Amino acid sequence: MRRNTFYLLAGIVALAEVGIFWLSVEVEEPILIQVAFILGVLLIYMARRRVDERIEDERTAMITQKAALRTLEIFWVVFFAISLGSAVVAFSRPLGLRPPHPGPPGTAAPDVLELPFVGSFALFQMALLCLMIFLYVGFRMYYARKYGDWDIDEEQD
């Protein structure tokens, strides 16, 4: 398989994943996108092994390592800070469902943290994971440029 064919395949898989995500939301079946995501990743890994041209070597490995390290250095601080905030909110009130009755007459219902609110943390953390991908791509582009990935010379078509 040629390198460009591999990149084209990866793009098609990514588009398919977006479509399946939408379908998964429509039919309310989360397992659909979960399985599709894992299959998509496996497909891309298998296709990468079949690329005839060399697409990885010590320089690309170094670029990947540096980008991953910088991403992790920034991400864990942001993620931990936000998770700390979430933990403070979670521990500041009793966690759980509202009791089935409001309690003795004349007393207010206990102030508990609604479970759907806890679920919103998961969504927020997922958004952070998306941010991590953008961060990684940004660093990857920076180091790729620094180590001559986009340089051209007289031999290039």
Added chain:
Amino acid sequence: MKNRIKVYRAMHDLTQEGLANELGVTRQTILAIEKGKYDPSLELAFKIARFFGVTIEDIFLYGDTAKRP
């Protein structure tokens, strides 16, 4: 670190792609080394030197040696 890969490549009538294939790296890596944007590992430096049948010092010029004519 400066190097003379381009010179040796020309002497052996090799393209960047050809040298990259011989050494098992990408063409962009050869280009990056030639332009001084990437210093190869010791292993790759030895591979390059052995491929051209010279010593590492003949190809890679480190520090003060790079200023010599």
